[in-house]
Amino acid sequence: MFSPAPPNRTIVLLSLAAFASASSMRVMDALLVRLAGDYGIGLASASNTVTVFAVVYGLMQLVMGPLGDRHGKLRVIATACGVSAVATLACAVAPSFASLLVARAAAGASCACIIPLSMAWVGDVTPYETRQGVLARFLLGQIIGLSVGAALGGFAAASGWWQWPFVALAAWFVVVGAVLGRTAWRQPSGALAAGGHPLANLLEVLRTPGVPRVVATVFLEGVVLLGPLAFVATHLNQVRGAAMPVAGAMFIAVSAGGVVFAWFARRIVPVLGESRLSAMGTAVIALSVLGIAWIPWLGAAPLTCFGAGLGFYMLHNTLQVNATQMAPTRRGAAVALFASLFFLGQSVGVALAGRLAEAIGTGWTLTASALAIVPVGMGFAISGAMRRKE
Known part of the structure; x- marks a missing residue:
């Protein structure tokens, strides 16, 4: 209740x-x-x-x-x-x-x-x-x-x-x-x-309609976005010439974007709705990460990092609220599965992005991230809108 x-x-x-x-x-x-x-x-x-x-x-x-x-x-x-x-x-x-x-x-x-x-x-x-x-x-x-x-x-x-x-x-x-x-x-x-065996509980969650869509999206979000973003500080240091303490501090700007979203979420969410919020978040992410990759002026980095954080939390918070509703009778198991796959996706993404950065450079690695998040986020937004129309 x-x-x-x-x-x-x-x-x-x-x-x-x-x-x-x-x-x-x-x-x-x-x-x-x-x-x-x-x-x-x-x-x-x-x-x-x-x-x-x-x-x-x-x-x-x-x-x-x-x-x-x-x-x-x-x-x-x-x-x-x-x-x-x-x-x-x-x-x-x-x-x-x-x-x-x-x-x-x-x-x-x-x-x-x-x-x-x-x-x-x-x-x-x-x-x-x-x-x-x-x-x-x-x-x-x-x-x-x-x-x-x-x-x-x-x-x-x-x-x-x-x-x-x-x-x-x-x-x-x-x-x-x-x-x-x-x-x-x-x-x-x-x-x-x-009670029940944890594995049986997780399998029960996975068999619930709609669950694969949410957990697959958050896994891919971890792979294509959070993994490559681990190399933002390296990119700003090696390509833009920022001192490492300054480059590392840009994560504060990413967090600031999340704080701003969290502060205004109660007003924004009812106006935009889930589908438009996740679609707009995806667009903001893609543009911001492209800015991190290619804008040559280091002074733009705090703004683009802020945008990346804002867009990420617009999309990810929508995924999170869906995760809390995936399996109401096994909500703890469902959200834990969601979080675990997100974490696994980040680990896979870091490994893949590391190899990609060595092969083509951090700029193109971040570009690949910006392009790859578009079908992931937009696909989730569109499928969510279609489900609500049914």
């Missing part, structure tokens, strides 16, 4: 949890050179702290989704925050690189459920007509967390004790998890589904 309005306090708490989860994902990015020096290892080995988090994060979502359906989404999220606090603190006190890898894997596993189960809970308690605006508001935490995590890692890399961001994030997880745990027994925990 839907609430007349989802509890604002719970939405804020879930957004704060998403902030910590997203920050944990990105905090290690700028620390790789420091890790390589401190532990006497190569940069490729240091990057395993990012890879192991990402791989475990993606895989564990498939387990955590059905777990939330069975035991209550808020309760599982609150528990995950507590485990994340321990795992994140373990990163700060790890005595060796091997133990740091184990701690990062544990953090990836515990953080995996926070964002997808939060989205699923919003789907449980919010009518579909108003859900997109509520989801956009919740995602402010994730959007800001990605930028803050990267920034914390950058500051830590230049400080005497680089582990301090992990202590701060662990404390954040403790506070949010404790308050959310108390709230979980006062607010609706979300729809509870009968």
